[in-house]
Amino acid sequence: MATVHLDALFKRYANGVPAVNGVSLDVADGEFIVVVGPSGCGKSTLLRMIAGLETVTEGRVVIDGAEVNRREPGDRDIAMVFQNYALYPHMTVEGNMAYGLRNRRVPKAEIAERVRRAAEILELSELLQRRPSQLSGGQRQRVAMGRAIVREPKAFLFDEPLSNLDAKLRVQMRVEIKRLQRRLGTTAIYVTHDQVEAMTLADRLVVMNGGIAEQIGPPLELYDAPATTFVAGFLGAPAMNLLAAEWDGRFARLASGLALALPDLDRAPGPLTLGIRPEHLHFAADSRADATVELVEPLGADTLVHLRLGDAMVVARPTGTVGLASGDAVALDWPAAHIHLFDAEGRRILWTPSERETRSCLPVA
Amino acid sequence: MGPQVVFRSRVLPYLLVAPQLAVTLIFFFWPAAQGLRQSFLREDAFGLSTEFVGFENYATVLADPTYLEAFGRSLAMGALVAAFSMGLALLFATMADRVVRGAHVYKTLLVWPYAVAPALAGVLWFLMFNPTIGVVGYTLNRAGISWNHYLDGDQAFLLVVLAASWKEISYDFVFFLAGLQSIPRGVIEAAAIDGAGPARRFWTIVFPLLAPTSFFLLVVNIVYAFFETFAVIHATTQGGPGGATETLVYKVFNDGFIGLDFGSSAAQSAILMVIVSLLTVAQFRLLDRRAEA
Ligand SMILES: Nc1ncnc2c1ncn2[C@@H]1O[C@H](COP(=O)(O)OP(=O)(O)O)[C@@H](O)[C@H]1O
Ligand SMILES: [Mg+2]
Numbered sequence: 061m062a063t064v065h066l067d068a069l070f071k072r073y074a075n076g077v078p079a080v081n082g083v084s085l086d087v088a089d090g091e092f093i094v095v096v097g098p099s100g101c102g103k104s105t106l107l108r109m110i111a112g113l114e115t116v117t118e119g120r121v122v123i124d125g126a127e128v129n130r131r132e133p134g135d136r137d138i139a140m141v142f143q144n145y146a147l148y149p150h151m152t153v154e155g156n157m158a159y160g161l162r163n164r165r166v167p168k169a170e171i172a173e174r175v176r177r178a179a180e181i182l183e184l185s186e187l188l189q190r191r192p193s194q195l196s197g198g199q200r201q202r203v204a205m206g207r208a209i210v211r212e213p214k215a216f217l218f219d220e221p222l223s224n225l226d227a228k229l230r231v232q233m234r235v236e237i238k239r240l241q242r243r244l245g246t247t248a249i250y251v252t253h254d255q256v257e258a259m260t261l262a263d264r265l266v267v268m269n270g271g272i273a274e275q276i277g278p279p280l281e282l283y284d285a286p287a288t289t290f291v292a293g294f295l296g297a298p299a300m301n302l303l304a305a306e307w308d309g310r311f312a313r314l315a316s317g318l319a320l321a322l323p324d325l326d327r328a329p330g331p332l333t334l335g336i337r338p339e340h341l342h343f344a345a346d347s348r349a350d351a352t353v354e355l356v357e358p359l360g361a362d363t364l365v366h367l368r369l370g371d372a373m374v375v376a377r378p379t380g381t382v383g384l385a386s387g388d389a390v391a392l393d394w395p396a397a398h399i400h401l402f403d404a405e406g407r408r409i410l411w412t413p414s415e416r417e418t419r420s421c422l423p424v425a
Numbered sequence: 426m427g428p429q430v431v432f433r434s435r436v437l438p439y440l441l442v443a444p445q446l447a448v449t450l451i452f453f454f455w456p457a458a459q460g461l462r463q464s465f466l467r468e469d470a471f472g473l474s475t476e477f478v479g480f481e482n483y484a485t486v487l488a489d490p491t492y493l494e495a496f497g498r499s500l501a502m503g504a505l506v507a508a509f510s511m512g513l514a515l516l517f518a519t520m521a522d523r524v525v526r527g528a529h530v531y532k533t534l535l536v537w538p539y540a541v542a543p544a545l546a547g548v549l550w551f552l553m554f555n556p557t558i559g560v561v562g563y564t565l566n567r568a569g570i571s572w573n574h575y576l577d578g579d580q581a582f583l584l585v586v587l588a589a590s591w592k593e594i595s596y597d598f599v600f601f602l603a604g605l606q607s608i609p610r611g612v613i614e615a616a617a618i619d620g621a622g623p624a625r626r627f628w629t630i631v632f633p634l635l636a637p638t639s640f641f642l643l644v645v646n647i648v649y650a651f652f653e654t655f656a657v658i659h660a661t662t663q664g665g666p667g668g669a670t671e672t673l674v675y676k677v678f679n680d681g682f683i684g685l686d687f688g689s690s691a692a693q694s695a696i697l698m699v700i701v702s703l704l705t706v707a708q709f710r711l712l713d714r715r716a717e718a
Pocket of ligand 2: 103104105
């Protein structure tokens with residue numbers, strides 16, 4: 061149990077690739093941090109620097125108050141779960157779990173006790189004498205978890221630990237990991253590219269893009285107020301609708317010709333990006349024809365309606381089923397309280413419309 | 426199993442395997458059969474008459490103290506060549522596996538000796554150790570260590586072992602390097618996080634995972650030391666001095682082609698064949714068992 065503090069971390073690989081470009085983060089004791097981002101954004105590199113598997117080009121890694129930049133991985137008192145589990149193929153399940161304790165010269169009786177307890181928690185008691193090759197994917201995953209928890213480390217590091225499991229098992233293990241971390245109270249840093257995993261597991265999320273942390277905060281805060289268009293587009297499935305618009309002082313004019321009144325926006329005219337989540341884009345009981353239905357995907361609980369809006373495509377997500385078919389013309393309702401605005405650089409524009417209620421910004425021809 | 430080809434013609438498949446079959450039959454089975462037949466015969470000194478003697482040649486060979494000595498010598502050579510070449514190859518491979526810069530040059534240089542013909546390798550080492558004109562031999566003698574492998578049997582034996590090992594290092598190196606590179610990096614990293622230092626990681630993770638490779642190389646090296654060293658010995662000591670480097674294979678040659686005792690030579694060949702078969706069977710069995718696990 062410990063705090064982890066990252067101070068302006070940089071990593072440039074030997075071939076010149078700048079993988080991490082200055083990430084700072086304060087992880088509280090017992091906190092569950094999820095680092096999420098697309099493939100190649102530097103998540104693994106960041107985690108491996110904390111583990112000591114990659115050297116730090118610049119910046120500091122501080123675990124429990126002590127800088128560990130130059131410490132060997134084995135001396136940092138952290139445990140890591142790898143995507144492919146990295147179990148020792150020539151050792152039994154028991155051997156895999158005991159290895160780290162034996163290296164640290166923990167007394168035999170205590171090793172046996174800790175392994176027994178971990179095996180019980182993870183339902184591995186029957187499998188202790190098996191080798192990794194005789195286990196299913198889910199069981200191997202458990203062994204990898206077991207190897208981490210018997211050590212009782214200061215922090216758990218996870219690098220996409222569920223990516224190799226099928227969808228059902230992934231959900232099950234996700235719940236289990238969260239429960240285990242709560243029960244043990246161990247600080248955890250978890251890397252994933254799966255935004256559902258990220259949203260459900262995290263106390264706080266770090267959204268990474270191109271080696272930098274775009275935004276750090278509780279999942280719902282990031283979902284409700286994304287700081288950049290990247291975060292807006294990355295969190296949520298289907299993604300937030302992002303539309304290029306021209307602000308003329310009174311209206312935001314979309315490329316399709318649609319104009320939205322943005323009350324109380326105090327801003328010089330110029331380009332901006334307008335965002336709205338599919339679940340917030342409503343159909344208006346109106347005879348206007350703002351958009352054309354291209355495709356209807358009923359999912360049961362709700363429906364995805366893909367709409368053509370001039371050159372752009374947007375998705376609406378009404379609950380239940382809707383009586384729409386492709387080709388239908390519909391009018392749209394844009395509740396001001398749910399419209400996100402971003403400037404030309406993709407940064408969030410602070411905007412508090414006085415009409416916070418679901419009031420349509422009437423499209424103007 | 427990949428997709429299987431089904432032949433319509435009944436003749437074509439046989440035609441396709443015929444060349445391979447012919448080569449095996451003519452160059453392996455036929456001489457082997459000849460040898461086996463010969464091992465049960467005795468020829469008179471002028472090669473005029475032969476007589477069937479059953480297992481008498483075998484009995485003579487196995488009771489011959491020089492044969493048993495050659496047997497021990499071969500075993501020692503096998504053990505030494507395997508130990509030398511595998512030990513050094515593993516060391517080099519472990520280091521090459523870590524090299525980032527210039528790894529290609531390093532690996533290429535280490536593989537080169539394998540391209541040198543065994544006889545040349547032998548001559549090369551003998552020249553280097555030549556007591557009067559060899560760099561090493563001369564230096565040794567100057568330093569007060571008396572070196573003359575033309576007279577000292579143990580030194581000659583050691584030199585044959587060195588020459589044979591030198592070539593074999595390259596071969597073992599390639600396999601060890603491939604073996605090392607097939608160990609997932611994550612496993613090594615997990616061990617590092619589990620608090621194992623480099624030495625402990627090597628002995629508890631890397632070495633056990635290389636066991637199948639090591640066993641394969643052990644068999645190959647022993648077979649090599651038994652048979653392929655013929656060229657080295659023939660080009661250098663010719664079994665001398667005083668029989669100090671006469672291995673089983675060299676004795677087959679000596680007794681057969683120099684001593685013209687074909688019956689005994691053939692019986693010795695047959696025994697060698699049995700030894701190789703046993704080694705190969707043992708190897709396949711073990712590899713099979715590994716594959717199942
Ligand atoms: N060992 C390495 N050497 C050079 N470049 C690397 C190495 N590992 C990763 N990279 C590069 O660094 C960037 C970040 O990689 P990584 O941290 O693995 O991303 P992620 O885990 O988010 O998918 C990528 O562009 C990748 O190609
Ligand atoms: Mg990764």
